[in-house]
Amino acid sequence: MQSEVTADARPPVLKIVPAQQVPFADVEAVFGTKGDPATCWCQWYKLPRSEWSMGNAELAHLLEQQITEGEHGPGLIAYDGDTPVGWCAVEPRPALPGLPRKRIVAQGSPDQDFDDASIWAITCFVVPRAHRKRGVGGALAVAAVDYARQHGARVVEAYGVDPAARAKVPAADLFPGTVSMFERAGFLEVARPTPSRAVMQVRFSDD
Template sequence: MSFDIRPADWEGFSAVMGDKGGCGGCWCMLWRLPRKEMEAGMGASNREAMRRIFDSGHIPGLVAYRQDEAVGWIQIDRRMAFPRLAKSRILKPVDDAEVWSVSCFLVDKRVRRQGLSVTLLRAACDFARERGARILEGYPIDSPKPKYPAVYAWTGFAQAYREAGFTEVARRSETRPIMRRVLV
């Protein structure tokens, strides 16, 4: 299966998110907003917050298309765009290196298990490199469960990161490694 990966625009992003806005109305604002603000904004407020990012001209990620239908999303930005990561006990910075982060994935259930996450990660490396990033970091799930529910793996799976050339640099939790790929 072949996918066309493009810099996200609002139309493609919102098509992937669907009417519910991804995971219950998050609209991929989980890491960008303080917890209370994000939870209070589930739905319309989070949608508008992400819409403002797009309207500013900023491209916060990539959208995957299959035959011109938006079927996948990966959010990529400078780590500082995701302040909740810095406050996380498990995902706090490893060091003071300037990194870009992959914070979220959403893959249409009709195209899961077809390598799209790896394709998106590889494209994210190119996207970040073209914008001056030297290191791309991610925070995947690495669960011993043989069938971890994909809907709860919005940060991706560790195996996809490994296949895309990332290596583990820290692990503060049994199931949550911090993985990096040097882009230069």
Template sequence: MRVVPLTPDLWPALEALFGKQGACMGCWCMYWRLPRKDWDAARGAKAKAMFKRRVAQDAPPGVLAFDGDVAVGWLQIGPRADTPQWNGARRVSAPMHDADVADERIWAATCFYVKSSARGQGVMDALLAGALKFAKKNGARVVEACPIDGRASAGAAYVGRVTTFERAGFKEIARRKENRPLMRLTLKR
């Protein structure tokens, strides 16, 4: 399995992975990027167009996992500032310190999508390993995540699973909800 940053030339692979609906009810990885009322209005085709522009104009917003030439998984990762809704003060994923949002070296691994036929084959682990290399190469000092702890459907586990992050060396730094720890991995001191 190979994991690479999502660049404009790989858009067709992401589009094929997400399918017509855009993964997760038309999200197109805009849920954490838009205020809720804007996201509700954008779901589907508008969200797709917004995310496609984002991929074309900015640094890669995450990584794709490939099995041969077929994309089988996606992980959105980047500076916390890129996903303002993930930083909401009442969210379980809220930063420990307000200044963390503006620090371009503090990144967030916000959401996974794994093709149903590839689940249970280590795709999340591969995505996270590739994403951490990508983050370190691009100046991240810290990566945070807020995964599911315990049993959950594949849909509910779009934020990742605690065990995946533990295997990668993440440590719990807060728990604001019983099954959703905020976890952190320090890449550089």
């Protein structure tokens, strides 16, 4: 799967491809060496708390293994020209064993069968500071829906942050994506477990 998505005037076109199709060095370039992405490597919904004592290099190695060995997912990489500028985590919910334990999901998702591989989840965006506010996250959200549909998804679920419902939202708290961004990508809000967090879905067919 390769998608070219027009984002806005900066940059005009983003190339978005599955992480399996790119060098892992490009994934590393997006996650960087500082901040939350470099200390999580999209393992938040995958590892039990008892395993969070491992180092950042080990977490990065886990993500590399998941990219190499996974049938679908775990994410997409966006490019501006040859420069990797963003990551979006998207994959079937059974690959995310920690997801059902999160209150927003347990209380908000209308689909509680977490073994159903036709329900996919978008859980994380990483956009390096130099490439923010240029439509990268929104383009990735659109491409993630497309990718999930192409690989058999019946439902794509996301857990948007609503900055308007909070006095101040640090940039680090926006990693799940925002409500408005998902709305522009075609998602509908299906639940509001907390004032500032919404469960949002795209459904491709009726149950």
